[in-house]
Amino acid sequence: MQNGRRIAFDFGDVRIGVAVSDLSGLLATPLENIANVESTLMTQLEKLLLEYQPIYLVVGSPLHLSGQVSAKGESVQTFAQALSSITKAPIYLIDERLTTVSAARSIKQTGKNTREAKSLIDGLAAAMILESALNQERLHGAPMNRYL
Secondary structure, eight states, X not given: OOSSOEEEEEOOSSEXXXXXXXXXXXXXXXXXXXXXXXXXXXXXXXXXXXXXXXXXXXXXXXXXXXXXXXXXXXXXXXXXXXXXXXXXSOEEEEEOTTHHHHHHHHHHHTTOOTTTTHHHHXXXXXXXXXXXXXXXXXXXXXXXXBOO
């Protein structure tokens, strides 16, 4: 695996969960969420990319259980397109079906309810998306489904 950080996003209408890998690509760690506010979003994303200098980006793409792109998937593609305007790093879309559900279940097992832990859920979902990409990279040399 190539040395360098990778960043994943769990796109939401209110907030965007973010996770980053270590330099070796072994661990995915949730970061603070980014508020999805049009006036500040691009500035926050630029700061994040400048700080971590990722070798690639991953965006969770919600699909229906049938595998078809959901309505939310169109918003994700718009977000990925916006990311491409501020970075030259490759961007991959990763199937995120059920990551938010899995993240909520994991947090619930710690004794917190999902209302208390909404902000934690998004970061954990982003970490799960990144772990999926890292596993694909280990198996195939890169995540599958390159977007840009």
